[in-house]
Amino acid sequence: MTVRTIGIIGGGQLARMMHAASIPLGVRIALLAEGPDVSAAQVVADVTVGDYTDAETVYAFAERCDVITFDHEHVPQPILRGLLERGKGVHPGPDALVHAQDKVVMRERLSALGVPCPVFAVVADHDELIAFGDRMGWPVIAKTSRGGYDGKGVWKLHGPEQSAEPFADLKPGVRILAEEFIDFTRELSVLVARRPSGEERVYPVTETVQTDGICTHTFTPAPDLSATQADEIERLALRIAAELDVTGILAVELMQRADGTVVVNELAMRPHNTGHWSIDGAHTSQFENHLRAVADLPLGPTDARQPRAAMVNVLGGARDDLLAASAEVLAAEPRARVQLYGKSVVPGRKVGHVTVVGDDAADVRARAQAAADHLMGRDDSEGQ
Ligand SMILES: Nc1ncnc2c1ncn2[C@@H]1O[C@H](COP(=O)(O)OP(=O)(O)OP(=O)(O)O)[C@@H](O)[C@H]1O
Ligand SMILES: [Mg+2]
Structure with missing residues (x-):
């Protein structure tokens, strides 16, 4: 079946960036959004505002979609199963998605598969x-x-x-x-795109920094990871995706100990914050590969376009006027790729991100940080 319209449930920034990726693919996006002005509803033409926990709302929305995918993992299982009963493709399907919805189910299943866990x-x-x-x-x-x-x-x-x-x-x-309690020295993440046919591609392993529980930075490829370790982690993620029959993007969050060993923290089955670098840094972004997987199209190459990518999240801070701040960043740091999510500034809320790619890890990191700091008003630059 040719997929012409992909229905996305949830209107956050992930759906907004999926929409951008849909344009060159020529597929249409229909959005079931929480409100008329949420991040993705600002850019998608075909928006239904409704409650994703109401079965009839979701079924009515799905009627004009060829397949359904998600911006978040909160759609209740009975509704997902109801969609399948109505003949609708759901990616990821409910049997896979439950492992991203319920951490107990995830731990039990991964342990049974012999995947290292706490x-x-x-x-x-x-x-x-x-x-x-x-x-x-x-x-x-x-x-x-x-x-x-x-x-x-x-x-x-x-x-x-x-x-x-x-x-x-x-x-x-x-x-x-x-x-x-895992006394980890750092956190890592690895993303896999997987089609219903089983075709899989894995992205380079990323180092991810959480500050107060929120992802604030990512560095790709993860520095100081041996080729053997990277290969093992990539193969682990590919195996999890296949065993759980994930369709779309699977993100595997890991914790790495001082001795180099890793354990899995949790799974997400949608584009993930730790893959945002791929928009500017990979041959095919996670958003495009998610849509390709959901539409059962051939996947694009996941390798990096430049040796190093640094992504820094923009959290709501001292500056309310992100557009003015962004104009300053575009002038000061032309290599910074700024993504704004169209969200109002609330302290600590993810309102955008900045990616810089290049040859030198320290250089891309410093440039991305400076740009994000400016957008967050952390560099005393307001009003310049
Ligand atoms: N067993 C553990 N030992 C040590 N630290 C842990 C452990 N489990 C989780 N953490 C820390 O807590 C953070 C948040 O945990 P987890 O990812 O399960 O929560 P979450 O709120 O679902 O996160 P997310 O924002 O990714 O949805 C992890 O990124 C890690 O820093
Ligand atoms: Mg997490």
């Missing part, structure tokens, strides 16, 4: 959490099984006295996952 246990109450911590040694990590993002729903617990916290305000159907 030691974990599902804990019913704070006594069980204390028992886990006493057994493993403190600190331990506690996480909500569902609904966490940007570090919300993740606690580092230093001792039994803190172990009641994760159980406060627990929503129905959400479980608490206790994990061994």
